[in-house]
Amino acid sequence: MRIFIAILLMSGYNRVPDKRAYWEDCEDVHNPMVSRAMRKNRFLEISKFPHCAPNNDINEKDAMYKLRPLIAFLQRKFRDLMISKKYYDYDESMIPYYGPHGCKEFIRGKFIRVGYKACCLNASQGYLVDFDIYQGKSPEEKEDYGKKFGKCAAPLVHMLDRLPENVKTLPLMFYFDLFTGLNLLKELKSRGYGGTGTMRENRVPKDCSLKPVINMKKEARGSLDYRTSNDDVIIARWVDNSVVTVGSTVHGIEPVINATRYSQKHKKRIQVPRPNLFTQYNKNMGGTDRRDQNVSLYQISFRNKKWWWSIFIWLLDVSVCNAWMLARSTGDDVSQLTFRRTIVQTYLKRYGVAPMTPRVRPINVFSRVAMEIRYDNTGHYVAWIPNQKRRRCAYEYCSSSTRTECVKCDIGLCVGCFLDFHVYREY
Structure with missing residues (x-):
């Protein structure tokens, strides 16, 4: 299995048009390191039958039952090995998949629009702390979380419950996207955490008398309107390229700094005043996008018709990406490509088994013809x-x-x- 995983990882930076090409005799695609470590037929056979859970133990309430043992193992490892940081972001990550499955989603505006949605909790540097493959209602999730915070925000609260005890007591800051609600911000504050996130117009409390979005669209860029609730939650609406609404329990309006924007009207770059909570949101919200970028550079290229295959190789890619970030945190300034190549070369050389050379009959010794x-x-x-x-x-x-x-x-x-x-x- 180590050799099998190493060949999968190699396909991320040494791509071939077909998985069988590594064993071909043509020098333009032949890879002697792979062919010496494992036979082609053995690799193809293993790629047909990998199992993470037995088929006789099917959990009908869990759509990810085939990968659940591997998912649970990696979730636990990612949390146990995490390096405590102050800033974390919670966002959606798409795993490309184009076949039929009930959990497949279409999200307009994403770079990968069709596939499985993974709810990810990342450090601002890109380390994946925890994740959950979205399937509507997770079998491990508490029922009241979905009713109180919404289906998209409930996994975040569940991930906070699973954090290591030495991390729960730290004053963490969380940043999230459009599923922000007042209940979620209050819950984070009650746990001693700070929360900041963009809000949809229908999630703004009715007693919060902010200017309507349709009215603020007519105002100049940089216009601001904000209110503070009795629970010290500030909700601000600011005009940028579009009208943005942000709620926060830790950041306020001050200090206001200038942001550079291009003005279509003046045909030049202008300075737009930007409140502090919008600045902090833009600064600390990119952990998931950074992790997606790192994974996309050398992601496994071998495809399979199994519905769970795309999630399986995504788990391998994020595991290597996390391991690379842990290695860099120790002071080892190694690139991700060098780190992946080191893993692949070590596995293939240490665990590879050279194929047996077929015995050739000596010429004319056993010939049946004179x-x-x-x-x-x-x-x-x-x-x-x-x-x-x-x-x-x-x-x-x-x-x-x-x-x-x-x-x-x-x-x-x-x-x-x-x-x-x-x-x-x-x-």
């Missing part, structure tokens, strides 16, 4: 064997069964081996 007849170049013709029968090919370097034979020698010979068998060569 040399005087075999090489006399007279009267040798190829013909079909009567009654559709087969005979073993008599050529020393061939072990196939054939339907053709040599009439004079009375032995089975493939059409391709006929000339080589009757031409004498010095070896």
